[in-house]
Amino acid sequence: MSAMRGEFSSRIGFVLAAAGSAVGLGNIWGFPTQAASNGGAAFLLVYLVLAFSLAYPALMAELIIGRHAHANAVTALKGIAPGPGSRRLGAATGGAGFIVASLILSFYAIVAGWMIAHLLAAMAELAGARATANWLVEFTLPRNVLFMGLFMALTVGIIRGGVSAGIERWSRRLMPTLLVTLVLLVGYVLTLEGAMTGLKIYLLPDFKALLSPQLIISALGAAFFSLSLGVGTMLVYGSYISDRENLPVLGGVVTLVDISIAVMAGFLVLPAMYVALHNGVDIFTAGGALISEDTLIFTVLPALFETMGFTGSLVALVFFFLMTVAALTSSISMLEVPVAYTIESSAISRRRAAAGIGALISLISLAILLNFEFLFGFVVSLTTRYAQPLLGFMYCLFCGWLWHRDSILQELRRGSPDAGNTLFWKLWPGYVRYVCPAIILLIFLHSLLG
Numbered sequence: 001m002s003a004m005r006g007e008f009s010s011r012i013g014f015v016l017a018a019a020g021s022a023v024g025l026g027n028i029w030g031f032p033t034q035a036a037s038n039g040g041a042a043f044l045l046v047y048l049v050l051a052f053s054l055a056y057p058a059l060m061a062e063l064i065i066g067r068h069a070h071a072n073a074v075t076a077l078k079g080i081a082p083g084p085g086s087r088r089l090g091a092a093t094g095g096a097g098f099i100v101a102s103l104i105l106s107f108y109a110i111v112a113g114w115m116i117a118h119l120l121a122a123m124a125e126l127a128g129a130r131a132t133a134n135w136l137v138e139f140t141l142p143r144n145v146l147f148m149g150l151f152m153a154l155t156v157g158i159i160r161g162g163v164s165a166g167i168e169r170w171s172r173r174l175m176p177t178l179l180v181t182l183v184l185l186v187g188y189v190l191t192l193e194g195a196m197t198g199l200k201i202y203l204l205p206d207f208k209a210l211l212s213p214q215l216i217i218s219a220l221g222a223a224f225f226s227l228s229l230g231v232g233t234m235l236v237y238g239s240y241i242s243d244r245e246n247l248p249v250l251g252g253v254v255t256l257v258d259i260s261i262a263v264m265a266g267f268l269v270l271p272a273m274y275v276a277l278h279n280g281v282d283i284f285t286a287g288g289a290l291i292s293e294d295t296l297i298f299t300v301l302p303a304l305f306e307t308m309g310f311t312g313s314l315v316a317l318v319f320f321f322l323m324t325v326a327a328l329t330s331s332i333s334m335l336e337v338p339v340a341y342t343i344e345s346s347a348i349s350r351r352r353a354a355a356g357i358g359a360l361i362s363l364i365s366l367a368i369l370l371n372f373e374f375l376f377g378f379v380v381s382l383t384t385r386y387a388q389p390l391l392g393f394m395y396c397l398f399c400g401w402l403w404h405r406d407s408i409l410q411e412l413r414r415g416s417p418d419a420g421n422t423l424f425w426k427l428w429p430g431y432v433r434y435v436c437p438a439i440i441l442l443i444f445l446h447s448l449l450g
């Protein structure tokens, strides 16, 4: 069956694909801006603790279930459920992941479309086509629809190729490109006047902020979003891993790469903000907080690039290229969730499923664009603040309570015969059984009530 389904051809192929899914706009856009508005290094600290203690165990739950079943999330969760009730729960959880992954892609494609538009605007600027550049950066419906559609087409194009010829091949090309681009940009920005002030803000923690529950909720949401958890992406990628691989190690590498890139993006974005301040660009809101999120990326940074003349257009080009690449390696993993389910539960071919589902999700994106004020923020918080942690909770429930412990160990032993004696096996089962579900629920309830 696995030969028919496709499989990552190598360990590094999987690591690059899964890290590609994890590293996305969440890391380069979300993480640094949230750190900026939540106490700098204090946020970084909480994020690191949550990523290792909660997100990594939850990632492992998805990878182990996926690899065990070598199937999509619905089939996989049904397969490990012990009775009819839990089978239904498994199907519902997998199905909810299918919907949430599609909804995440629907807003992600809009934002990624803006990145492509800004990338082309930088090119137009370099070529002296001012009017075109202006049109590309203006927030208009035609521009938004055009670039959302273009980004969706790229995503569909890769997913049509399948696991090794599509996902793996493109992740192998794009991830090293992303890393080199990021390092070059960080190196360059750190040499500019004003960068050191930003660096200090990033690295000196404001411990008062540590006590804020809001910070912990944001950090947990960020960690879950960043590791692509809860929606079945990691489960599906896990289902394409060969039985020979050592899962806890692979999951650990993916977590490390993801966190490192988020932290590194902080070295780019925060110093860049203070370079902008030094160049006369306003970086604070009326309330005195640092400008964050979309205003930062689409107003502050472009204003900064503007103050840098020709070099600025070059840097803008590299920056928005980086964002586009990061978005693409993530969006393919989102689309793979509904595509894997569709081709494994019907007679529809991968190429057709990818195109059809891509078209449907584009329609949702279009609906969001037509009601932007109301729908955009709503879909973002519905999926990332609420659905992702809740579904992560469900995966922990399946791994910690419903699936037999011996079967889990057996699964781990396939790729590492000594799995029973490792530190991972001493800690992880208790973690997914008690610690993760309890903390996720606590934080979730707090965010619901608060």
Ligand code: PHE
Binding pocket: 021, 022, 023, 024, 025, 026, 027, 104, 225, 226, 227, 228, 229, 231, 233, 330, 331, 333, 334
């Ligand atoms: N991890 C991606 C990012 O950081 C987003 C993502 C969420 C990808 C859910 C897949 C599934 O941008």
